[in-house]
Amino acid sequence: MASTRTASDFLTYPVRDSSTSSGMSAQAQADYLRDGKAAAVYNEWMRELFKPGASRLQELVDAGHPSDEDVREVLALSANWETFRAVVLVLRGELVLPDAQLRHFREYEKALLKLLGRFWAAWYRHSDEYIEAKGIEQSPFAWERLNKASQDKVKKWLASKNIDYERIRSKALSGTMKGKGRHAEYREMFKREWPIFLAGVARFVASGGPNGRMNELSVPTKAFREFPEWKTRFTIMSLMREIVKEGEEGKEAECLRDPITAGGALGVEAVQDLAIMKSKDKLDNFIMAAFMTTSFVRDMLDMADSAAEQAVCVFCAMM
Incomplete structure (x- = not known):
């Protein structure tokens, strides 16, 4: 089952390998040297969680018949994005992103909302929510x-x-x-x-x-x-x-x-x-x-x- 993260989680790098004390991937280290910590943390979470999440959501939309487990997965992705969004836009003193990452953030969010809209429309059509058209x-x-x-x-x-x-x-x-x-x-x-x-x-x-x-x-x-x-x-x-x-x-x-x-x-x-x-x-x-x-x-x-x-x-x- 998909897990939800806290604001504290999103303020630092995702931990992939417990033997790596920094929790940084090679890509994150390169981002850090080039753009600073905030950009590196942002990019790493996009690579680790949100880009794969959007790809998975696209698969579910294409399949067109969401299951209960799919709903749990999508709700967890949505909850994680809301928390991540709060870190990026509200707690900006903790994670101040460069303009390039902020633009990317906005574009990702637009695409995510459109995919979510299609997912929930499919859920509506194929679940107990659907109602016969009547006046x-x-x-x-x-x-x-x-x-x-x-x-x-x-x-x-x-x-x-x-x-x-x-x-x-x-x-x-x-x-x-x-x-x-x-x-x-x-x-x-x-x-x-x-x-x-x-x-x-x-x-x-x-x-x-x-x-x-x-x-x-x-x-x-x-x-x-x-x-x-x-x-x-x-x-x-x-x-x-x-x-x-x-x-x-x-x-x-x-x-x-x-x-x-x-x-x-x-x-x-x-x-x-x-x-x-x-x-x-x-x-x-x-x-x-x-x-x-x-x-x-x-x-x-x-x-x-x-x-x-x-x-x-x-x-x-x-x-």
Whole structure:
């Protein structure tokens, strides 16, 4: 089984041979003499762990039918990259990379996210996550199909997140979002996505999400949540925002290719954004993030309402 490393591990050379006190390969020694310790450590970890990891991930993507063991391997790779990323970008006082290595880091990360997106799309297609394409009117969680007790549970969960149901309903159906209310395209989107959003929240509540007692309705599934590092599927894919920041709008669908990964990644991103916002802006931005999630699944991924409902369910699980 693949192992995960610590930040301390990534601050020095990988140990290949216990008889070599320095832990340095001949290539690392050459890198050290030419570019310094930070570059040598970085290059050695890329050679030892991350380049082979990407090659293995490509093999799994090409095979197209991921197994449980493949998932464990990919989650470990993702967790290791997140830790390595923190060392490179956050603990830079400890490992200050030359510009050449930083450029390489960015390019590797882009390629990794795209491969991960393809892997999780294959997992979605061939696992219990897959759901038949249906319209929202066929969903057992459509608002009109819920009894009052179920509707009240949805309202209660929203209230636990400081979201008033009547306010959010009014904003959604009128399209009066901060900075967006004057645009007809947004008003139409909000009206279209509102019933899907409600169904997704209702499914999350019915799945046992609020109390942590997951059942067969849960997405990600209860079985998936038993994988070590399962949340890294979403936390690492939330990094796709870095690609968008670089002016490559529309590239999200190259990373987020299935509704489960999309809902989780966009949920992680929303939590991070909401944490730094003023209270008065949080409601509008929560609605925007949730509705953009359903819109992304339906429009960018060209998937059905049922898939968008799944995405909202995972989005809520990240809250």
